[in-house]
Amino acid sequence: MLEMAILGLLNEAPMHGYELRKRVLAVFGGFRALSYGSLYPALKRMREQGWICGQDPDDASRVLPADAPPLTGKRGKVVYALTAEGKERFQELLTEGGPEAWEDERFGVRFAFFAQTDADVRMRILEGRRRRVEERRDGLRSSLARTRQRVDRYTLELQSHGLDSIDREVRWLSELIDHETVDRRQIDGTNSQPPKSTT
Amino acid sequence: MLEMAILGLLNEAPMHGYELRKRVLAVFGGFRALSYGSLYPALKRMREQGWICGQDPDDASRVLPADAPPLTGKRGKVVYALTAEGKERFQELLTEGGPEAWEDERFGVRFAFFAQTDADVRMRILEGRRRRVEERRDGLRSSLARTRQRVDRYTLELQSHGLDSIDREVRWLSELIDHETVDRRQIDGTNSQPPKSTT
DNA sequence: AGTGCGATATATCGATCCGATACAACGACG
DNA sequence: CGTCGTTGTATCGGATCGATATATCGCACT
Numbered sequence: 001m002l003e004m005a006i007l008g009l010l011n012e013a014p015m016h017g018y019e020l021r022k023r024v025l026a027v028f029g030g031f032r033a034l035s036y037g038s039l040y041p042a043l044k045r046m047r048e049q050g051w052i053c054g055q056d057p058d059d060a061s062r063v064l065p066a067d068a069p070p071l072t073g074k075r076g077k078v079v080y081a082l083t084a085e086g087k088e089r090f091q092e093l094l095t096e097g098g099p100e101a102w103e104d105e106r107f108g109v110r111f112a113f114f115a116q117t118d119a120d121v122r123m124r125i126l127e128g129r130r131r132r133v134e135e136r137r138d139g140l141r142s143s144l145a146r147t148r149q150r151v152d153r154y155t156l157e158l159q160s161h162g163l164d165s166i167d168r169e170v171r172w173l174s175e176l177i178d179h180e181t182v183d184r185r186q187i188d189g190t191n192s193q194p195p196k197s198t199t
Numbered sequence: 200m201l202e203m204a205i206l207g208l209l210n211e212a213p214m215h216g217y218e219l220r221k222r223v224l225a226v227f228g229g230f231r232a233l234s235y236g237s238l239y240p241a242l243k244r245m246r247e248q249g250w251i252c253g254q255d256p257d258d259a260s261r262v263l264p265a266d267a268p269p270l271t272g273k274r275g276k277v278v279y280a281l282t283a284e285g286k287e288r289f290q291e292l293l294t295e296g297g298p299e300a301w302e303d304e305r306f307g308v309r310f311a312f313f314a315q316t317d318a319d320v321r322m323r324i325l326e327g328r329r330r331r332v333e334e335r336r337d338g339l340r341s342s343l344a345r346t347r348q349r350v351d352r353y354t355l356e357l358q359s360h361g362l363d364s365i366d367r368e369v370r371w372l373s374e375l376i377d378h379e380t381v382d383r384r385q386i387d388g389t390n391s392q393p394p395k396s397t398t
Numbered sequence: 399a400g401t402g403c404g405a406t407a408t409a410t411c412g413a414t415c416c417g418a419t420a421c422a423a424c425g426a427c428g
Numbered sequence: 429c430g431t432c433g434t435t436g437t438a439t440c441g442g443a444t445c446g447a448t449a450t451a452t453c454g455c456a457c458t
Binding site: 025026027028029030031108111112113114115136139140143147152153154155157158159161162163164165166168172176 | 338
C-alpha cells in the first residue's frame, strides 16, 4: 500500500515528491522500491481525495488543492503536506488489522508504522503474517521433498535458498511475537488487564 | 521474465496452463508467483509469436496455431508445447548474460535454468548479480547508520532484517561463485583451457 | 567565463503483472 | 444424487514499473 507509505512519511514531515521517494527507498529499500511512475499519479489521486495538499515553496500563497493545473512548461516545485482528512485517513489505516495487512508487500509498510499502532493490532498482524508465511514454507517444503531427487543442482540450490529465507522470516516473526507477549505481560502485571486470547 | 519461465518449463514437458502455473509456484515460489492474469495473456502472445502451439488433447487433430478462437462457451483444454522457433528462442535467452539478467525478478528465473547455461555466462550473471546486491546493501547500510539513532524500534527492526537478508544473499552468491571457480579450474586443469578474464 | 555533469524535481507513457472473478467440467464422498 | 474440491480456461480493472522527457541548480574542471 503505497498510499499508506506516503501518508505515514508525510505525517512525519512535509516534503517534495522526490524526497518522498528517497525516504521510501531508505526505509523500505530492503523490500520495495518506488518509481516515479507510481509516485506522482498517487500524489495526484491523493490530492483529489483531499488527503494531502501541495504548496509552492517559492510562492507560499499559491496553494494547490484538488484541481491544480498539471504544471507544464515552467514547473514549480511542490511541497506536499497532510490535510486534516489525511491525518484522519492515516489513523484509520493504522487501526486496520485485516488479512490484507499481512500480504507480502503490504506487511512491510504496515510494519514500518507499528510504533504508532495499538498493541493488539500489532499482535493480530504479526500472527497473521506468521501463519501466512508458514503456509508458504510448508508448501515449498513438501514440494522440495517431492522433487529433491529429480532436479539439477541449481534448481535445488534455488529452492533451498528460498526455503531458508522463508524459515528465517518465520523465526524473525516469532521473536517479534515473543517480544510483544513479554511487553503485554508487563502491562498486564502493572495494569491488571485481563489476558486476552489472541485467537 | 515470465516468457523465459514458460519456455523453460515447456522445454521439459508439454503441459496445460494450469499445470504450468503450479510448476512455477513450486520452483519459483520462494521468489515469484504467477497469476492467471499474466499467464493466459502471455500464452496467447507467445502463440502469436509462434514460439508455442496449443493442442486439444481430446481431439489431437485440432491444433491451435496463432489465430485460434478464444474458446468461449464450450472450453476445451489445451496442452501447450514448444515449437522449433520456441526452442530456438529459449536457447537464445540462455546465452544472454546482460545486465537485465541480474535484476531482482529476472535473476531467479535465469538461475533456475543455469544447468542449461554455459559456464562463462553463469559466471557473468552471478558476478553481476552480486555487484547489484552489494550496491543495494551498501546503500541500505549507510542509510541505516545515519538514521539508527533517530528511528523507533520497529523501523530499526525492519531495516536490520532487510539488511540481514541482503547480506545472506551476498554470501550465498559468493559461495556459488567460489563453486563455479573450482569447477572451472578443474576443467582448465584437465582440458587446458586458457584462464578467461571474467571482467 | 564557459561548459558540462550530477543531483534535484515533476511528469507521462506503454507494458507488465496481480487479484478477483466468472465459467465449466469432473471426481470423490456421503 | 447433490455438492464440494480440484482441474481448467479466460477476462477485467487496477497497481506498479521502467524508460524517458523536461527543466533548474550548483559545483568542478578547464
